Amino acid sequence: MPFTGAREGKPEDASRRGRLEPPIKTKASALATRKELSDFLAEVERRAYKQALFAIRDDHLALDIVQDAMLKLSEKYSARPASELPLLFQRILQNAIRDFYRRQKVRAMWTTPVSALFGADNEDEHDPFETLEVQSESKSLEPPPDQLARAQVLGIIEKALEKLPARQRQAFLLRYWEEMDVAEAAKVMGCSEGSVKTHCSRATHALAAMLEKQGIKL
Amino acid sequence: MTEQDELARRIVKLLDESAEDIGRAQRERLSAARQAALARHRAAPLAAWAPAWAGAISRFTEHRAFGVRYLIPIAALVLGLASVVYVHSNGTSSDIADIDAGLLTDELPINAYLDKGFDSWLKRSPR
Numbered sequence: 001m002p003f004t005g006a007r008e009g010k011p012e013d014a015s016r017r018g019r020l021e022p023p024i025k026t027k028a029s030a031l032a033t034r035k036e037l038s039d040f041l042a043e044v045e046r047r048a049y050k051q052a053l054f055a056i057r058d059d060h061l062a063l064d065i066v067q068d069a070m071l072k073l074s075e076k077y078s079a080r081p082a083s084e085l086p087l088l089f090q091r092i093l094q095n096a097i098r099d100f101y102r103r104q105k106v107r108a109m110w111t112t113p114v115s116a117l118f119g120a121d122n123e124d125e126h127d128p129f130e131t132l133e134v135q136s137e138s139k140s141l142e143p144p145p146d147q148l149a150r151a152q153v154l155g156i157i158e159k160a161l162e163k164l165p166a167r168q169r170q171a172f173l174l175r176y177w178e179e180m181d182v183a184e185a186a187k188v189m190g191c192s193e194g195s196v197k198t199h200c201s202r203a204t205h206a207l208a209a210m211l212e213k214q215g216i217k218l
Numbered sequence: 219m220t221e222q223d224e225l226a227r228r229i230v231k232l233l234d235e236s237a238e239d240i241g242r243a244q245r246e247r248l249s250a251a252r253q254a255a256l257a258r259h260r261a262a263p264l265a266a267w268a269p270a271w272a273g274a275i276s277r278f279t280e281h282r283a284f285g286v287r288y289l290i291p292i293a294a295l296v297l298g299l300a301s302v303v304y305v306h307s308n309g310t311s312s313d314i315a316d317i318d319a320g321l322l323t324d325e326l327p328i329n330a331y332l333d334k335g336f337d338s339w340l341k342r343s344p345r
Contacts, residue, residue, distance in 0.1 A: 034259050041255060045248045046237040063244065067251035074255035154236050157229055176226040177233055204222045207229060218228040 032082040069093040090188045160210040171199030
């Protein structure tokens with residue numbers, strides 16, 4: 001049976017990511033209200049940030065990309081029905097990530113020869129404790145060894161996701177984390193449904209192999 | 219559910235937890251970004267055929283009278299058309315056209331034949 005995106009104890013449709021509950025008595029083409037847009041963005045913003053972070057591996061740039069995607073969605077697509085927001089937002093986000101890769105490639109073409117000539121030994125010194133975040137209180141009830149084990153497993157999973165090829169990671173996150181069906185993921189990625197299935201399958205196998213190598217069994 | 223889907227589900231569950239646990243600075247930044255995006259939300263969006271820069275004008279004029287954002291481009295268009303008509307209706311080009319037409323139809327003014335230079339030019343020319 002294929003992955004349906006159903007959450008535990010919830011009906012499938014109601015649990016789908018970013019899918020807004022249709023308000024009573026609205027036409028299919030009803031425009032997204034400010035409240036609906038706000039709810040939608042609040043629901044997806046953290047996952048969007050994480051997605052950008054896995055792809056770009058820079059905290060500030062990831063936040064910039066999510067902010068740009070939000071602004072673009074609000075400015076250009078407020079005329080669209082609320083039900084279309086998840087797909088539109090993902091498309092904008094994925095395009096923004098791809099644009100970043102392109103810009104980075106062009107920049108690298110110029111900066112690599114220049115830095116080779118003049119040297120690049122001006123790395124900022126920083127205190128690692130400055131970036132240390134205090135754990136949120138939600139996990140404080142869990143015993144410290146369990147918290148540590150969970151954090152370690154999570155760290156390994158996140159590293160494994162970062163190491164995946166971009167298309168595989170994109171397909172995996174859209175399909176399983178954003179709970180899009182194959183057709184929706186294909187639309188966002190601009191490829192065929194068959195490619196999405198292949199990328200997903202490869203991504204899952206690669207993740208399983210990486211976890212197994214680290215001796216982790218989920 | 220296949221083994222692959224099951225593994226994906228477990229990974230996603232952990233990812234959900236990590237997304238909930240992002241730092242305070244990131245949470246605040248995302249919230250600020252959301253507020254900025256909502257501030258640009260328009261209840262009645264621009265028509266698709268409206269000029270792209272009309273949006274910028276409309277932000278200044280949206281509380282004014284009807285259609286100010288369309289009035290400026292339409293006024294510019296009318297002014298442009300009027301100036302084209304004015305230039306074409308001016309006499310300079312039509313004078314040259316009259317002389318050309320006269321030469322082509324052999325309806326030369328008498329002064330042309332009295333001009334000695336013209337006469338010698340006619341003799342020197344092959345036809």
